[in-house]
Amino acid sequence: QGQLVESGGGLVQPGESLRLSCAASGFSLDYYAVGWFRQVPGKAREGVTCISSPDGTTTYADSVKGRFTLSRDNAKNTVYLQMNSLKPEDTAVYYCATDLTRYCSGYSVPWPPEVWGQGTPVTVSS
Numbered sequence: 574q575g576q577l578v579e580s581g582g583g584l585v586q587p588g589e590s591l592r593l594s595c596a597a598s599g600f601s602l603d604y605y606a607v608g609w610f611r612q613v614p615g616k617a618r619e620g621v622t623c624i625s626s627p628d629g630t631t632t633y634a635d636s637v638k639g640r641f642t643l644s645r646d647n648a649k650n651t652v653y654l655q656m657n658s659l660k661p662e663d664t665a666v667y668y669c670a671t672d673l674t675r676y677c678s679g680y681s682v683p684w685p686p687e688v689w690g691q692g693t694p695v696t697v698s699s
Contacts, residue, residue, distance in 0.1 A: 575599035575688055577669050582693030585659055589697075593654040595669030595690060603647040605673050608682035609654050611665035611695075618668070620681025624652060632680040637663075659697045666692040 581593040595607065608623040622633045622643045631643045642655040652669060670686035678684070 577671070577688055577690035579667065579669055579690040579693040582667060582695045584696045584698065586699050587660055587697055589659055590655070590657045591659065591695060593656065593667055593669075593693060593695075595652040595654070597650045600673075601647075602650050602652060602671070603645060604675065605671045606675055606677045606682050607643075607645075607652045607669060607671050608677065608680075608686070609643065610668045610670060610681070611663075612668070612692075613665045620679070621667075622654065623677035623680050623682055625677045626675035630677070632677055634680045656695070659695075661697050664695060664697050666694050668692045 576598050578596050581591060585591055604626055606623055606625045609621045610618045611621050612618040621637055622641055624631045624643045640658045644653050668690050670682055670689045672682045672686045
């Protein structure tokens with residue numbers, strides 16, 4: 574069974590940036606669509622962005638469009654989420670996931686994903 578491992582979360586001030594990484598082991602991530610989700614306590618996990626496999630097309634939720642950028646490095650078997658102009662409402666645990674298919678569904682991978690990472694916390698606070 575393949576695994577996903579996120580890293581890069583932390584505490585930043587509003588307006589600052591973070592880059593999250595999602596590294597895969599046990600399978601080649603470039604064959605599959607990969608999505609990022611986030612969750613705050615008491616709320617459902619929500620899809621944020623997704624990158625498809627065949628052509629790297631990216632889609633974003635309106636709440637992050639223009640601030641977040643998703644990209645792949647196939648040589649490193651890793652997907653990156655660059656988050657700029659962070660806001661307090663971006664505070665959440667961020668998860669990457671794949672359902673082991675090639676296409677996104679809106680700005681998410683099709684539900685439910687087959688493989689999840691363990692999550693990395695992001696806190697935006699002054």
